[in-house]
Amino acid sequence: MDYDVIVVGGGPAGSSCSIFLGKKGIKTLLVDKAFFPRDKACGDGVTGKSVNMIEELGVKDKIDKLPHERLMGFITSASGGVKISYMGNDKDPGYTCKRYLFDNELFQLAREKVDVIENFTVTDILMDGNKVTGIKGTGNDGKEKQFTSNIVVGADGANSIVARKLGLNSFETDKCYVSIRAYYENVDIRHDSLEIHFMDEVLPGYFWIFPVGNNVCNVGLGLVAEEIPKRKINLKSLLDEIVKSSYVADKFKDSRQVSEIKGWNLPTGAQKRKRAGDGFILIGDAASLIIPFTGEGIGNALVSGKLAANTISNAIAKNDFSYSITKEYEKSVETAMNDEFRTNQTVMNILENRMLFKSFMMEIGKKTEYLTAFSAFITAKTEKVKLPLDLLAKIAFRYLANLTGLAKDFKKTI
Numbered sequence: 001m002d003y004d005v006i007v008v009g010g011g012p013a014g015s016s017c018s019i020f021l022g023k024k025g026i027k028t029l030l031v032d033k034a035f036f037p038r039d040k041a042c043g044d045g046v047t048g049k050s051v052n053m054i055e056e057l058g059v060k061d062k063i064d065k066l067p068h069e070r071l072m073g074f075i076t077s078a079s080g081g082v083k084i085s086y087m088g089n090d091k092d093p094g095y096t097c098k099r100y101l102f103d104n105e106l107f108q109l110a111r112e113k114v115d116v117i118e119n120f121t122v123t124d125i126l127m128d129g130n131k132v133t134g135i136k137g138t139g140n141d142g143k144e145k146q147f148t149s150n151i152v153v154g155a156d157g158a159n160s161i162v163a164r165k166l167g168l169n170s171f172e173t174d175k176c177y178v179s180i181r182a183y184y185e186n187v188d189i190r191h192d193s194l195e196i197h198f199m200d201e202v203l204p205g206y207f208w209i210f211p212v213g214n215n216v217c218n219v220g221l222g223l224v225a226e227e228i229p230k231r232k233i234n235l236k237s238l239l240d241e242i243v244k245s246s247y248v249a250d251k252f253k254d255s256r257q258v259s260e261i262k263g264w265n266l267p268t269g270a271q272k273r274k275r276a277g278d279g280f281i282l283i284g285d286a287a288s289l290i291i292p293f294t295g296e297g298i299g300n301a302l303v304s305g306k307l308a309a310n311t312i313s314n315a316i317a318k319n320d321f322s323y324s325i326t327k328e329y330e331k332s333v334e335t336a337m338n339d340e341f342r343t344n345q346t347v348m349n350i351l352e353n354r355m356l357f358k359s360f361m362m363e364i365g366k367k368t369e370y371l372t373a374f375s376a377f378i379t380a381k382t383e384k385v386k387l388p389l390d391l392l393a394k395i396a397f398r399y400l401a402n403l404t405g406l407a408k409d410f411k412k413t414i
């Protein structure tokens with residue numbers, strides 16, 4: 001074997017995994033098709049548990065020195081007049097930082113700990129029966145090369161070649177998002193808040209304005225994937241229309257788009273995916289770990305990298321790289337993330353019913369306790385965030401009243 005572990009993809013998931021493996025002294029090769037720093041279509045929101053993880057990885061001081069914004073709260077709205085502004089007193093609620101810069105810090109730290117090859121595009125995996133034994137790909141020189149290892153970690157994002165070759169690249173369009181974003185200069189918004197707007201045109205989904213430092217904002221939108229062909233939506237035109245619409249025109253009147261629009265798929269934890277097997281583990285987007293409602297994936301990418309490194313260390317100690325050991329990783333992901341996926345799925349379900357969602361938003365604005373819980377929820381503070389039960393009960397009652405015709409005029413119930 002050339003290596004104990006080969007990690008395919010040096011985004012947050014692959015870099016995190018490589019850093020933890022390197023710290024454990026495990027002989028690792030990290031490959032990426034890009035040359036870093038590289039861009040990644042994203043909202044650039046580095047919230048909640050991402051902050052804890054970059055601290056644990058030992059890269060927070062470096063990221064603090066990059067252009068970024070510190071977030072103190074959020075501003076949210078929905079068509080029909082719901083407007084909510086929330087400023088917390090949390091000392092470290094989260095950041096925004098361009099992924100071009102953020103990912104590079106993680107990748108460079110990984111480079112210090114493990115062997116790295118950039119500009120190496122993996123085209124296939126090597127198999128011995130049912131066991132993954134390595135990778136095949138093309139390097140900078142255009143020549144095909146192979147590397148073998150006891151475990152291959154697929155950290156190669158939403159279109160993972162590792163997941164595809166194993167037939168594990170599901171994309172259930174009712175459970176996953178498609179999102180796009182562009183950078184704008186001089187947008188008139190607070191620079192310590194995320195803006196998230198649920199206007200009718202983007203439901204089920206949302207439009208965002210995230211300040212990212214240096215008077216630049218990341219502006220984008222995402223929708224549940226199945227809605228896009230169904231409603232014949234052109235995402236780029238929709239983004240352009242919204243920016244020019246009266247809903248946000250005040251904020252954009254002196255602004256200027258300063259990048260092209262980029263987009264990508266968001267495979268979420270709402271869909272089930274096998275995440276490990278004989279000789280392989282999938283992490284981050286390759287494992288479909290994006291939080292369903294918020295669309296945040298960086299935190300779970302970083303966490304899954306750590307969980308994978310723990311299981312791999314155990315596999316090496318036992319000299320067993322079969323599914324009987326790698327399934328420990330699947331279990332640890334479920335324990336860490338399933339609660340969060342379930343709570344988010346509940347809100348996704350509410351989001352799919354426009355009237356119900358507006359009702360939900362109006363309730364949130366009524367009590368500080370609801371607002372605080374919603375803030376922790378949208379910034380993914382921990383995996384264990386719960387929405388208040390009485391809030392969910394009110395929404396469930398309204399849903400049932402509507403369904404059973406108990407409410408003669410559903411509008412009266414909101």
Ligand SMILES: Cc1cc2nc3c(=O)[nH]c(=O)nc-3n(C[C@H](O)[C@H](O)[C@H](O)COP(=O)(O)OP(=O)(O)OC[C@H]3O[C@@H](n4cnc5c(N)ncnc54)[C@H](O)[C@@H]3O)c2cc1C
Binds near residue numbers: 032046
């Ligand atoms: C428009 C948009 C907005 C988003 N906003 C947010 C947000 O604000 N906050 C948040 O937390 N999440 C957000 N997400 C989700 C977030 O971007 C992902 O969850 C996160 O990037 C997952 O990290 P990863 O390491 O798994 O994959 P990636 O970051 O995609 O990294 C995968 C790496 O694998 C490499 N690779 C791919 N294929 C190959 C190959 N064949 N060979 C070699 N290397 C390969 C790529 O070059 C890349 O470097 C957003 C996503 C989108 C599309």
